[in-house]
Amino acid sequence: MRNPYTDAPEVDPIDVLAIAAHPDDVEQTCGGTLIKLAELGYRTGVLDLTDGGMGSRGTPELRLEEAGRAGQIMLCKYRGNMHFPDARLENALAGRIAIASEIRRLRPRMVILPYWQARHPDHYRAAELGYEGCFLAGLRKLDAYTEPHRPRKIIYSAQYDSVEPSFIIDITSQFERRMAALLVYQSQYGDQQQASDLFPSQSEIRDRLETVAKFYGHKIGAKYGEAFVVKEALTFDDPMAVASVRSF
Numbered sequence: 008m009r010n011p012y013t014d015a016p017e018v019d020p021i022d023v024l025a026i027a028a029h030p031d032d033v034e035q036t037c038g039g040t041l042i043k044l045a046e047l048g049y050r051t052g053v054l055d056l057t058d059g060g061m062g063s064r065g066t067p068e069l070r071l072e073e074a075g076r077a078g079q080i081m082l083c084k085y086r087g088n089m090h091f092p093d094a095r096l097e098n099a100l101a102g103r104i105a106i107a108s109e110i111r112r113l114r115p116r117m118v119i120l121p122y123w124q125a126r127h128p129d130h131y132r133a134a135e136l137g138y139e140g141c142f143l144a145g146l147r148k149l150d151a152y153t154e155p156h157r158p159r160k161i162i163y164s165a166q167y168d169s170v171e172p173s174f175i176i177d178i179t180s181q182f183e184r185r186m187a188a189l190l191v192y193q194s195q196y197g198d199q200q201q202a203s204d205l206f207p208s209q210s211e212i213r214d215r216l217e218t219v220a221k222f223y224g225h226k227i228g229a230k231y232g233e234a235f236v237v238k239e240a241l242t243f244d245d246p247m248a249v250a251s252v253r254s255f
C-alpha cells in the first residue's frame with residue numbers, strides 16, 4: 008500500500024541499495040561493485056542523503072542532474088535524494104524514519120553503507136543513518152501503510168579510514184565505467200578556474216582513485232578492486248558456500 012505521508016509511487020523492488028552522504032560519493036567508494044552487480048543482472052540503486060549544496064562549486068540542481076546521469080552510467084535502476092542538509096547531516100529521528108520509508112518502498116536485499124568512521128562528519132553520519140534506517144524499516148508498527156522490510160545484509164565500503172577489508176571485489180572490467188560516471192560531475196571535477204586551489208584536476212582524481220583501486224586489486228590478484236567490511240559474522244546455510252569464495 009502507498010504511504011500517504013511520503014506520497015511516493017510504488018516501485019519494483021531493487022536488489023542492492025547504496026546509501027551515501029553526497030552525490031559523487033558512491034562513484035568513489037562502491038561504484039564499480041554496483042556496475043558489476045548490474046551486469047550480473049541485479050537491480051541496483053543509490054540513495055544520496057544530501058544534494059551537496061554546501062560545495063564550493065555547482066548548484067544543488069546541477070549536482071542532482073549530474074547524479075542522475077552518473078547513475079545511468081553505473082546502470083542503476085534508481086537514484087534518489089533525501090535532500091537532507093549538506094555538511095550538517097544529523098542523525099535525527101525524522102531522518103531515520105524518512106530513510107526507513109524509502110527502504111520499505113525499495114525493499115533492497117542488501118545495503119551498502121559508507122564506513123562508520125571517517126574524516127567528514129556527513130560520511131560517518133550517513134553510515135549511522137543508513138544502519139538505523141534499515142533497522143526501523145523492519146518494524147511492523149513503523150507505519151500502518153507499508154509492509155516491514157529489513158535488508159538481509161549490510162556491507163560497508165572500506166573507504167574513508169584505514170581498515171582491513173573483509174572482502175574485495177574485482178572491478179577491473181568496471182573501473183573505466185566507474186571513472187566515466189565520476190567525471191559526469193563536471194561541476195566538481197571539470198578542469199575549471201573556480202576554487203581550483205581546493206579541487207584536484209581530472210588527472211589527479213584519476214590518479215588517486217586508480218592508486219586505491221590498484222592497492223586493493225593487488226591483494227586479490229586483479230588490476231583493480233573495491234574493498235568492503237562486514238560488521239557481523241557471516242554464516243552460510245550451505246557451509247560449502249565458503250569454498251566458492253576465491254582466495255588469493
Ligand SMILES: [Zn+2]
Pocket residue numbers: 028029032127130
Ligand atoms: Zn562525500
